[in-house]
Structures are given as C-alpha cells and as structure tokens.
Amino acid sequence: MKRDETERTAYHHGDLRRELLLHAVELLDDRGIEGFSLREVARRASVAPAAPSHHFGNVTGLLTAVAADGFQRLVAEFETLLRKKRSPERHVVALCEAYVKHHRASPGVFSIMFRRELLDDGNETLNEFKPKSLQLLIDSVRNAIPDATPDKQVHVAKILWATMHGLVTLRLDDSDELSSRVAFAARTILAGAAR
Amino acid sequence: MKRDETERTAYHHGDLRRELLLHAVELLDDRGIEGFSLREVARRASVAPAAPSHHFGNVTGLLTAVAADGFQRLVAEFETLLRKKRSPERHVVALCEAYVKHHRASPGVFSIMFRRELLDDGNETLNEFKPKSLQLLIDSVRNAIPDATPDKQVHVAKILWATMHGLVTLRLDDSDELSSRVAFAARTILAGAAR
C-alpha cells in the first residue's frame, strides 16, 4: 500500500530487501569486496545487523542476489544490442564493448559476478542468466564465423569471453586504452578463427 | 647454526618466516583466499597470533610475500622454457601453457597474484618479477610476429596474457579441455594478429 511514502516506521519499512540490495551495490562499488561487510550494509540501511538474514539468509545470499541482478542486466543489455541491425562481426564487437562498459559502470558488482566461491550456486536467477549471457555471445559468434564447426564456434566464443574478462580484470593499462584494445582483440580473434 | 635440527625451542625456532610462508601457501591452496586467515597460519605454525607481524607487518605483507614468490617462480619457469630451441610461435604457446600449469599447481597462490587490492604495491620483489613475467611474453611475441609494429606486438602480448588469465580464472569448462583450449587460443590470436 504505502509504497513510495517515507512513512517507514521502525519495523516493516516497506521494502527492506530492495533497499539492502541497493546499499550492497553502492558499498561494493565504493569499497570493493574487501571493504564490504554485511553489518555496514545494515548500517547504511539504518537497520539492525541481523535484519538482512531474514531476506538473504547470510552474506553469501546477499552477494548472490547482487550478482544475479548483474547478470540479468547484462543479458538485458546484450539483447538490446542484438536487436540493432549490424554486421555479424560488429555485433560480436558490440557485445564485447558492452561487457567492458558494464564493468566500468559498476566495477564492484562486476568483480563478484564471476567469483564463484562467493556465490550460492543454487540461486535460480543466477543459474538462468549467467549461462544465457554466454549463450548470446555464442550465438553472435556463430553468425560471425558461420563456416566454422559448431564446436569451434563455441570454442571461439569462450576465448572471446575469457579475453574480455582478462582485459577488464587484469587492468594491464589505463582504462582509456581499454576500449580500443577490446575492439581490436575481438577482431583479431575473429580474424584468426576465420582463417 | 642449528638449522635443520628439530631442536626448536618455544622462542626463536630458526626460520619462522619461511615456515609461515609455507603454511600460508598451503592454506591458500587448501581453502582459497576466502578461508585464509593470519591466525590460522600462525596456528599451523604452532605460534602465537601476533608472531607473523614481526616478519610481515600484517596480513597484506604476508600475502604480498607469497605473491612475490609466485611471480619469481613463474619468471624462472618462463626463462627455463625460453632456453629451449623452438619456433617463435611454439615458444609463445609454451609460455601460455606454463601459465596454466602454474595455476593448476598452486591455484590459491595464483588467485592472489593478480588481486592488486590484496597486495602491497611497495614490495620490491613483486615490482621486479611481475613486470618481468609480462616482458618475457612480450619478447616472445615480438619474435613470433616480427613484421608487426612494436606497439602492436605489445598489444598482442597483453591480449594473450588476458586471454590466458580469463580462461584460467573463469573456468568455463573442466580442466581437461583447458590445456587444449589455451594452445588453440594462443595460435588463433597469433594468426589473427599476423594477417
């Protein structure tokens, strides 16, 4: 009922689950996983330390929810890009660039999305959207190198994914170079694979 | 003096620094960085919780020493491989495979070597051997694609490095496939870059 109102009382202030998620994202992007703590999230939401447990179970549950959201957004962005009319190769490059863009927009969230040891592997949203994001890249690669065998197409897609991930996480150079390096890398790999 | 003897007394048992390093490596490979704790390392060395601080300052210092050791070993392995007589391309592939091998041999150590937020960036050993490892790959790439511009050679080397890193850390497939995928990826990227 009273959704947007500020009339949250001490208990039951409407949508604590969502609020905790927002603060968790903010804290992650602010201080990274090292500076992250469940108590600090609770503190930022002006709530007792034990409050999150009811919504997420434990800290792993909260991080998993954040990561699942991240993959969901990534898939949404991928699908938006794929609706545009472009050459197959440019589609692949666009996905790779989106990957980097996603990281820059929310580095803290991004950095946990692929840390399996931090996440709950039973989460449904995660198990739906994480494979889906890879699948979208695989499909694009199929169109970009249609003459390759299906196995090789998957092969190349995984290599592309790994390359993007490495470039983004290793930070071998400042982020200005990163965008151009990503596009170059994608084209180089496609070229090598198409021979 | 009394080096190899088991006659370690309560205090001053010879080479606590080295022993702590060994236990830290063991614990990292055993439980990963998530299960790692300075107190557990001290416990495994049968020493008080505060003992490590004298040798490493704090937990960051200990992890940095572990990582620095890791890079030193990686560089040593690279140099051994580079002394063998092979084609330039095979040299590059060999380095990439060594990268993967290193990860498999000591995944816990490997996983912290590139987590800059966990390490002390003032460490001399680290600042010597980490750039050196990349430099060795760059040099190999120069030989493999001699006709490319120096900039592009560095470019390609960094892409290769990122790809290996992504393949190893993302674990997109079981580790049996990994070795062959790494070699394929290296050749694909070199081929694409040589066009």
Next chain:
DNA sequence: CCACTGATTTGAACACCGTTCAGAATATGA
C-alpha cells in the same frame, strides 16, 4: 472491531578475525 497468526525486525550473545603493545625469552657480541 478485535484477537490471532505469521512475517519482520531487534538486541544480545558467541566465536572468530586482524592488529597493537607491554613484557618475557632467547640470541648476540663486547
């Protein structure tokens, strides 16, 4: 309208963590 039920949040407790610091134990060297 009200009592009841279930969902939500609190507050206190527990064990563990990293770090600090005074002081004890040992090693070193004059």
Next chain:
DNA sequence: TCATATTCTGAACGGTGTTCAAATCAGTGG
C-alpha cells in the same frame, strides 16, 4: 659475563558473520 637487540607470547580491543529469543507490526477471520 653482562648488556642489548631480536623474536615471540599473551592479553586486549574493535570489528566481523551468525544465531536466537523476544518484540513489533500487518493482515485476516471471526
């Protein structure tokens, strides 16, 4: 031998995640 420096201990402090009974609130059936 004795003074000094090095190395380690033990206790303490504040912070963390998690658990659990108790307190609070929302909604429903009577």
